[in-house]
Amino acid sequence: MSAEFRxxxxxxxxxxxxxKSTLTNALVGDKIAITSSRPQTTRHVVRGLVHRDDAQIVLVDTPGLHRPRTLLGERLNDLVRTTWAEVDIVAVCLPADERIGPGDRFLVREVAKLRRKPVIAVATKIDLVNPDRLIEHLADIAKLGTETGIEWADVVPVSAQSGEQLGTLADLIVQRLPEGPPLYPAGDLTDEPEETLVAELIREAALEGVRDELPHSLAVVVEEMGPRPDRPEDRPLIDIHANVFVERQSQKGIVIGAKGARLREIGQTSRAQIERLLGTPVYLDLHVKVAKDWQRDPKQLRRLGF
Structure with a gap:
């Protein structure tokens, strides 16, 4: 191995x-972080591994920094700040299809407090805008750096959907990594336990198509997961028993749907993703339970893994 491996x-x-999650998945080359049109989908730190001949990048996808309204929100923000302090490089994602606003300025000012750490500005979603708008957005990013006192190590426009400039972004990250051996075995895509990935895929399926008030109230816990013992070796089946938690009885009905139709749809969608992840047929047993106001209750948060 070359001495210059990073x-x-x-x-x-x-x-x-x-x-952020779409970008992580695109660079890793597989789905390791769930994505959704709903804000605040990511709830824990997900590590995705990019293997190259000259480097190994450990991409850390974090929840979005936001103004917290619950104890869960406060804990997610604490998680973000702790992660920033521990990584080698921070890349700030600023979508090209949106104007830079107060939330971005707040976040960049927070990042600016990290002394002597390279910070890259990433203009995401460039496939959604025309060239004139992109030029304007890049000028706004430069202005944002001046306003907040941060000196961008690089500014790179990318599209996770089309793949444009992804290689350039990876190269810029590698240039700023310390020299050293790989941190994870070749072939690994993430250090997440399979149970966590499975729970996240179920939550992603449950998030799609629900009413606006529901997303932050959903949590999923895999209670049991393992191969069915009486199956022949050439026809394995993995049994998964999972609970979908909501905060109120009325939300339970939304997730289950008329005559259980919505829950069946969640099961079918997530099972297909889980089978792809595990490479094995799966029997998925889903139940919906109420954990009253769990986002504000320290005891419930611990039980649900936060």
Whole structure:
């Protein structure tokens, strides 16, 4: 192995729903972080691994920094700040299809407090805008750096959807990583436990198509997961028993749907994703339970893994 092999941690940060998880998945080359049109989809730190001949990048996808309204929100913000302090590079995601606003300025001022750490500005979602708008957006990013006292190590426009400039972004990250051996085995895509990934895929399926008030009230816990013992080796089946938690009885009805139709749809959608992840047929047993006001209750948060 070359003495110049580099390895280290890079963190994508930004307001909720600016494309951090989609960008992580695109660079890793597989789905390791769930994505949704709903803000604040990511609830814990997800590490995705990018393997190259000259480097290994550990991409850390974090929840979006936001103004918290619950104890869960406060804990997610604490998680973001702790992660920033531990990585080698911070990449701030600023979507090209949105104007830079107060939330972005607040976030960049927070990042500016990290002394002697390279910060890259990433203009995401460039496939959604025309060239004139992109030029304007890049000028706004430069102005944002001046306003907040941050000196961008690089400014790079990318599209996770089309793949445009993804290689350039990876190259810029690698240039700023310390020299060192790989931190994870070749072939690994993430260090997330399979149970966590499965729970996240179920939550992603449950998030789609629900009413606006529901997304932050959903949590999923995999209670049991393992191969069915009586199956022949050439026809394995994994049994998964999971609970979808909501905060109120009325929300339970929304998730289950008329005659259980919505829950069946969640099961079918997530099972297909889980089978792809595990490479094995899956029997998925889903139940919906009420954990009253869990986002504000320390005991419930611990039980649900926060």
């Amino acid at each position: 390895s280290g941690f890079a963190c994508f940060v930004g307001r909720p729903n600016v494309g």
